[in-house]
Amino acid sequence: MLDTAKAKTARILSASLVLSLALMAGRLAGFGRELVLASSLGLSAEADLAVLLLTLPDLLVNLLLSGGLAIALVPALHRAGPAGAGALFRQSSLLVGLLFSALGLVIGLFPQLWLQPLAPGLAVPADILGSGLLLVLGMSLPLSALAGVSSAALQSQQKFFVAGCGTLFFNLCVIAGLLGAAQFSASPLVMLCWSILAGTALRWLSQMAAMPGSYIRQASPKRYIDGALLRAFATGLLSASLLILVPVIVRSFASLLGPGQIAAFNYANKLIELPLGILITTLATVAYPKLCELYGQGDSAAAARTLAAALSRGLILSLCVLGTGLWSGDAIVALLLQRGKIDAQGAAAITTLLHIALLSVPLVAVSSLAAAALNARQQTGRVLLLTLAALLSLVLFCIPGLLQQSAPQLMWAMVGFHAVFAGLLLWQLRSAGVAGRLPLETKILPGLGFSGLVCLAGAALDGQLAGFAPWLRALLAVFTFGLAAFVGLRCLRSSTPPTSPAA
Numbered sequence: 165m166l167d168t169a170k171a172k173t174a175r176i177l178s179a180s181l182v183l184s185l186a187l188m189a190g191r192l193a194g195f196g197r198e199l200v201l202a203s204s205l206g207l208s209a210e211a212d213l214a215v216l217l218l219t220l221p222d223l224l225v226n227l228l229l230s231g232g233l234a235i236a237l238v239p240a241l242h243r244a245g246p247a248g249a250g251a252l253f254r255q256s257s258l259l260v261g262l263l264f265s266a267l268g269l270v271i272g273l274f275p276q277l278w279l280q281p282l283a284p285g286l287a288v289p290a291d292i293l294g295s296g297l298l299l300v301l302g303m304s305l306p307l308s309a310l311a312g313v314s315s316a317a318l319q320s321q322q323k324f325f326v327a328g329c330g331t332l333f334f335n336l337c338v339i340a341g342l343l344g345a346a347q348f349s350a351s352p353l354v355m356l357c358w359s360i361l362a363g364t365a366l367r368w369l370s371q372m373a374a375m376p377g378s379y380i381r382q383a384s385p386k387r388y389i390d391g392a393l394l395r396a397f398a399t400g401l402l403s404a405s406l407l408i409l410v411p412v413i414v415r416s417f418a419s420l421l422g423p424g425q426i427a428a429f430n431y432a433n434k435l436i437e438l439p440l441g442i443l444i445t446t447l448a449t450v451a452y453p454k455l456c457e458l459y460g461q462g463d464s465a466a467a468a469r470t471l472a473a474a475l476s477r478g479l480i481l482s483l484c485v486l487g488t489g490l491w492s493g494d495a496i497v498a499l500l501l502q503r504g505k506i507d508a509q510g511a512a513a514i515t516t517l518l519h520i521a522l523l524s525v526p527l528v529a530v531s532s533l534a535a536a537a538l539n540a541r542q543q544t545g546r547v548l549l550l551t552l553a554a555l556l557s558l559v560l561f562c563i564p565g566l567l568q569q570s571a572p573q574l575m576w577a578m579v580g581f582h583a584v585f586a587g588l589l590l591w592q593l594r595s596a597g598v599a600g601r602l603p604l605e606t607k608i609l610p611g612l613g614f615s616g617l618v619c620l621a622g623a624a625l626d627g628q629l630a631g632f633a634p635w636l637r638a639l640l641a642v643f644t645f646g647l648a649a650f651v652g653l654r655c656l657r658s659s660t661p662p663t664s665p666a667a
Contacts, residue, residue: 186328188442193335198434199500200342204352206505207424207513212286214356215430217301218338219282219412220271221308221360237316239456239540249320250379257313264309272302282412283426285419300357307364314371317379319453326374330367337363406551407535407585410558414578417562421569428510428571431501432517435493439485440528447474448532455540468603471537473656476605478529480615480652484645487619489522491626492641499634513571520575527582534589546592554585607655615652619644 197218205211237256241249271278275298279288315327341359345352411433418425451474458467489496494515502511538547558581565573593603622644629637 186325190328190331190335191438191441193332195434195438197335197338198431200339202431202501202506203504204342204346207427207510209423212426213288214353215426216282217356220301221304221364238320238453241317241320253317253379257310260309260313261306265306268302268305272299282416283419297354297357300361304361304364307368311368311371314375318371323374326371330371333366333370334363337366406555410578410581414574417566418571418574421571425571428514428517431514432521435518436521440525443481444478444529445532447478448536452536452540455537459540472603472605475533475603476608476656477653478533479526480611481649482526482529483612483615484648485525486522487616488622488641488645490519491623492637493518495634495637499638516572517575520572520579524579524582527586531586531589534593538592550588550592554581554588557581557584605656611652611655614655615648618648618651
């Protein structure tokens, strides 16, 4: 039994590595996109608008890839079996495509309905509103939604690499559009909208090319979309949307602080999302289908071991990100962003936001895996209620920042939200009998300790490099992170998984 648990853990880690490689390429391309955007537009009102134009497809992709569709479709595809999975995929694609086509028309024809809530302090030029350009943006929504369905289907077949590469294709199209605008002296916002449409189309088509032929051709008169699936989709979608809307809400409040604040929050968050998307949340994405399978078989003990393995590794990787980012953040911002239209003052403002946002990394690791475990137990409604409760705390945490017109305090509000959300989910895990305490492997403390020591050594060495070129300090940070992660994860390799979910 122990060998079986270790084999399952190894498969999850292997799949997580494959997904991480795909997401790494996509996230790096996404960060390259932000570098081009920062260099071209800096911290300006035009940069704020560009961020908003990218927010819709980014928000929808994150929502559908890691939210409602995955939560509802992955276990449903497992239950449907080989014969019914293809029919369920086609029926879901038709339903979601029609729904988001209508939504895209509303967004394109009535842009103020979403621009005003997303950025109440931003004045959008009248020529942009009346140009029909936002209708092009609206056309990308059904394509993004269809990519969410195909991604969930690929995840259910353990094809994580193809699903993860979609983000790479999208970001490369956006980069090409921004560079083309600079090369041919075209409007960056016009080129951005068209490149967003091209990127979403390429992402969906690439996933369809990897789909089994039976998913596309095999006909079935049976309806696989029932009330239970729609309810699971609705609760999972709402829960995931509330969670993903957190940075959007904070950026909306930041728009009231002046021009460029949306862009500053966006650049700081993108620096955080890079390690989160590559290293941390992939563990939850990969563990979720396995947890669904184990809970479906009634093997709660094996599910608890799977959760403990993923959470332990997530916390060690989080500590490595936090422990290196706190002392190297200024060098990374200077190296990557302090160019073009971002000066030293703008870089300092982004660095301050980055240092605060780093504190949320271990909290996101805990909450993403705890939510995956609860959703796998079909407790999506409970996750939704806890997300709503945490979101109310976010609004309260934002009040001091708005009253004092302080961007750092708004970022602290986001950290506070993640702390409340992680705490509520852990409480629910314990109440549901999944774990009597934080589900971790036995050697997590030595792993955290050794990783922390490596990070402290890197910080001490960085202190000796004050005044050196940012690239040298950034290189030291990368080396320190790699060594700290290796030492910490090595400690877990000989760890014995917990034998009881309530141990």
